[in-house]
Amino acid sequence: MVKRYRIEYDRSACIGATICVQTDPKNWIMSDDVKADLLNGQKQASDGLYVKEMEDEDMEDLLNAARSCPVRIIRVKDLETGDYLV
Numbered sequence: 389m390v391k392r393y394r395i396e397y398d399r400s401a402c403i404g405a406t407i408c409v410q411t412d413p414k415n416w417i418m419s420d421d422v423k424a425d426l427l428n429g430q431k432q433a434s435d436g437l438y439v440k441e442m443e444d445e446d447m448e449d450l451l452n453a454a455r456s457c458p459v460r461i462i463r464v465k466d467l468e469t470g471d472y473l474v
């Protein structure tokens with residue numbers, strides 16, 4: 389069975405280090421305000437986080453980006469177990 393993950397991104401805390409964009413350009417792009425945007429991320433009204441769901445075959449670069457972010461604002465939740473991988 390394909391595993392699914394939820395990406396949670398706190399854009400307000402981004403310092404524009406660009407590591408995510410360099411590591412995983414399929415999912416991240418730099419914006420004019422020098423913060424990264426999570427492509428196809430949906431902003432949550434409740435907490436302001438940008439969120440999207442992905443399947444495990446797409447996850448390797450995104451996990452590397454999340455682990456490389458210097459301010460640790462990219463989190464990855466396993467939707468099966470509820471555990472955070474990053």
Ligand code: SF4
Pocket residue numbers: 401402403404405406407408409423424456457458459460461462
């Ligand atoms: S690596 Fe982190 S701080 Fe750097 S641009 Fe990406 S989200 Fe922002």
